[in-house]
Amino acid sequence: MxxxxxxxxxxxxxxxxxxxxxxxxxxxxxxxxxxxxxxxxxxxxxxxxxxxxxxxxxxxxxxxxxxxxxVSAKKPRKVKERQRAAQAERDQRQGEDGKSDELAAVDGSGDEGKDSQSST
Known part of the structure; x- marks a missing residue:
């Protein structure tokens, strides 16, 4: 080939x-x-x-x-380590974005609960 x-x-x-x-x-x-x-x-x-x-x-x-x-298709150790570090950084950024969304949802639902209780 x-x-x-x-x-x-x-x-x-x-x-x-x-x-x-x-x-x-x-x-x-x-x-x-x-x-x-x-x-x-x-x-x-x-x-x-x-x-x-x-x-x-x-x-x-x-x-x-x-x-x-x-001819090796294996990745060198340095490449694997660099990719793991980059993936951890992306996961951390996504986690921070998710936490801020979760906090907004909790704050919003808590306010709605107070409004519904005060109107009854």
């Missing part, structure tokens, strides 16, 4: 990320560097980035098994 081309930059690669990137639902092969980051935000399932990448869907890795030399 020969290397496949990246669907975005058309560079032949021995390893590509299979994903959907637009509303057509067509599966594309994108290189795991800049091209993949541009369509997913650098996260496999775009968790926490659904607003920025609504059509993105991860479909796994494609690897040229006939490539000369070792």
């Amino acid at each position: 020969a290397p496949k081309e990246c669907s975005l930059c058309h560079t032949p690669r021995q390893m590509l990320v299979r994903c959907q990137t637009d509303a057509t639902g067509a599966w594309n092969f994108v290189c795991p560097g800049k091209c993949w980051h541009s369509v997913s935000g650098g996260v496999e399932d775009a968790k926490g980035l659904e607003g920025e990448f609504p059509h993105y869907r991860y479909g796994g890795m494609w690897k040229d098994r006939a490539a000369d030399g070792p």
Whole structure:
């Protein structure tokens, strides 16, 4: 098998990320560097980035098994740590947004209860 081309930059690669990137639902092969980051935000399932990448869907890795030399689809430890830190930050931001919404709902329901009690 020969290397496949990246669907975005058309560079032949021995390893590509299979994903959907637009509303057509067509599966594309994108290189795991800049091209993949541009369509997913650098996260496999775009968790926490659904607003920025609504059509993105991860479909796994494609690897040229006939490539000369070792080609690994594993992420280096530094990349995993960086992605975990970014995910924790996104989760924390979403948690803070959720808490402010919950507080507003509690305050609003408490006021309604007082109004209904005073009118009876």
